Every structure is written in C-alpha cells, then in structure tokens.
Amino acid sequence: MEYFMQIYGTLPRAGPGSNELTRRAYQLLTDIPESPRILDVGCGPGMQTVELLKISNGSVVALDLLPQMIERVQAEAERAGVSDRLVTIEQDMSKMDFPPGSFDVIWSEGAIYLMGFEAGLKKLKQFVKPGGYVAVSEVVWLKPNPPSELVQFWQEYPEIDTVEAKLGVIERSGYELIDHFLFPPSAWMEHYYDPMEKRIAEKALEWRGNSEGEAVLKEAKHEISMFQQYSDYYSYAFFVMRNPVSA
Numbered sequence: 727m728e729y730f731m732q733i734y735g736t737l738p739r740a741g742p743g744s745n746e747l748t749r750r751a752y753q754l755l756t757d758i759p760e761s762p763r764i765l766d767v768g769c770g771p772g773m774q775t776v777e778l779l780k781i782s783n784g785s786v787v788a789l790d791l792l793p794q795m796i797e798r799v800q801a802e803a804e805r806a807g808v809s810d811r812l813v814t815i816e817q818d819m820s821k822m823d824f825p826p827g828s829f830d831v832i833w834s835e836g837a838i839y840l841m842g843f844e845a846g847l848k849k850l851k852q853f854v855k856p857g858g859y860v861a862v863s864e865v866v867w868l869k870p871n872p873p874s875e876l877v878q879f880w881q882e883y884p885e886i887d888t889v890e891a892k893l894g895v896i897e898r899s900g901y902e903l904i905d906h907f908l909f910p911p912s913a914w915m916e917h918y919y920d921p922m923e924k925r926i927a928e929k930a931l932e933w934r935g936n937s938e939g940e941a942v943l944k945e946a947k948h949e950i951s952m953f954q955q956y957s958d959y960y961s962y963a964f965f966v967m968r969n970p971v972s973a
C-alpha cells in the first residue's frame with residue numbers, strides 16, 4: 727500500500743477528469759438553490775471538490791475512505807481559500823447513512839463503481855432531495871469487440887459497459903436523465919497519466935531491486951500503455967441525472 731500511494735496518492739487527480747468537465751456537468755444543473763448542499767463521494771485529492779466549492783457558492787461534504795485523501799482535499803481547499811464551506815468525512819461509502827434527502831446535489835467522479843454503478847445509484851437516491859441532482863463519471867466501452875488483453879485489464883472492473891447500458895441502469899434506478907457526455911483523451915492525460923509517468927520516472931531508480939516498488943511501477947506502466955494502445959475502445963462518461971420530484 728505504501729508504494730501504491732507513493733504513485734497513485736500523489737497525483738493531482740486519482741482518476742481521469744478536469745475542471746472543465748466538472749464545470750460542464752455542473753452547468754447542466756439548472757434548478758438548484760443559491761447555496762446548494764453538495765456531497766462529493768470518493769473525493770480523492772479533491773480537484774473536483776475545490777472546483778465545486780468555487781463554482782457553486784454552496785457547501786460541500788467530501789467523503790473518502792483514505793485519511794491521506796481527506797488531508798489532501800482539506801489542504802487544497804485551504805490553498806484555494808474555500809475551506810470554510812467544506813466538511814470532510816473519512817468513511818467507507820457503503821456505510822454512508824445521511825438522513826433521507828440531505829443533499830441538493832450528489833457528485834462522484836470515478837468512484838461510484840466502488841459500490842457498483844447500479845447499487846451506488848440506488849444508494850445515492852436515498853440521500854438526494856426530490857428534484858435534486860446526481861452527477862457521476864464512470865468508465866464505458868466506446869465500441870464492441872475489445873481485444874482480449876484489454877478485457878483482461880478491465881476484469882477487476884466488472885461493470886464496465888456501453889453508454890447505452892449505463893443509460894438503461896439510470897432509467898431503471900428511477901432517475902430522469904439530464905444529459906451525458908464523453909471525456910476527451912486529454913482528460914486522461916493532463917491530470918492523471920502525464921503526472922503518473924513523471925512519478926514513475928522519479929521512482930524508477932530509487933525502487934530498483936525492490937520487488938514491491940517495482941510491481942507498483944509495472945502496474946502503473948501497464949495501465950498507461952493500455953490507454954495508449956486502446957483509447958479508442960474506452961473512456962469515461964459523465965452522467966447527470968435528477969431525482970424526480972414525485973417518485
């Protein structure tokens with residue numbers, strides 16, 4: 727874990743995304759209070775948390791399992807001068823137990839898969855107000871018949887599916903779809919794989935001969951090389967949906 731965190735725990739983001747995409751999704755929320763109460767599930771280092779604080783004039787509850795991530799989101803919010811509207815919770819998302827309808831907006835970039843896309847959407851529905859919004863990003867197949875080594879790579883992520891399949895899940899989970907859009911390749915590179923490559927280079931010499939460290943570097947390189955070879959087969963998509971007023 728220590729080696730893993732020295733690579734993955736130090737990047738500007740813990741998954742693909744960008745402030746531009748966070749803003750694009752947020753702009754789809756057309757009917758929210760002046761100062762919305764927002765929950766950010768699996769906030770990671772908090773790039774999107776800070777962006778939400780900046781653009782919303784609302785308050786954000788940022789939740790993550792890892793204390794290192796909670797420390798980072800707090801530090802980032804302080805640096806940006808928005809920490810007075812941030813509350814952090816170090817908790818397993820599957821154990822969230824907010825009172826029903828606690829939030830105007832629930833956000834989760836690249837993290838809902840940890841509960842399962844469908845199970846996660848159902849859980850979040852309890853905590854969002856009627857008429858409130860849920861915005862999540864999730865990995866999707868872009869075209870059929872992915873090569874077997876790519877299928878194998880995504881095996882740990884069994885719910886990877888097409889955009890159409892995800893839209894079906896959203897509908898049967900009782901949400902109204904507002905919109906969805908795909909991430910461009912730059913959203914994988916700029917804040918995630920480019921800094922990961924730099925970090926790998928920094929650690930390569932230091933960890934030479936250290937089997938645990940080398941295994942983490944190998945895994946990270948493999949992840950990047952999958953994207954370099956096969957980015958036309960998969961990406962992330964943002965899905966923005968609304969909890970109907972009368973469910």
Ligand SMILES: C[S@@+](CC[C@H](N)C(=O)[O-])C[C@H]1O[C@@H](n2cnc3c(N)ncnc32)[C@H](O)[C@@H]1O
Pocket residue numbers: 738739740741742743767768769770771772773774789790791792795817818819820834835836837840
């Ligand atoms: C792929 S990262 C996404 C982080 C962030 N939203 C972003 O886009 O940069 C997933 C995050 O979920 C957190 N996480 C993993 N398992 C969790 C759990 N069971 N409950 C809460 N957070 C969890 C990880 O620590 C990590 O920060």
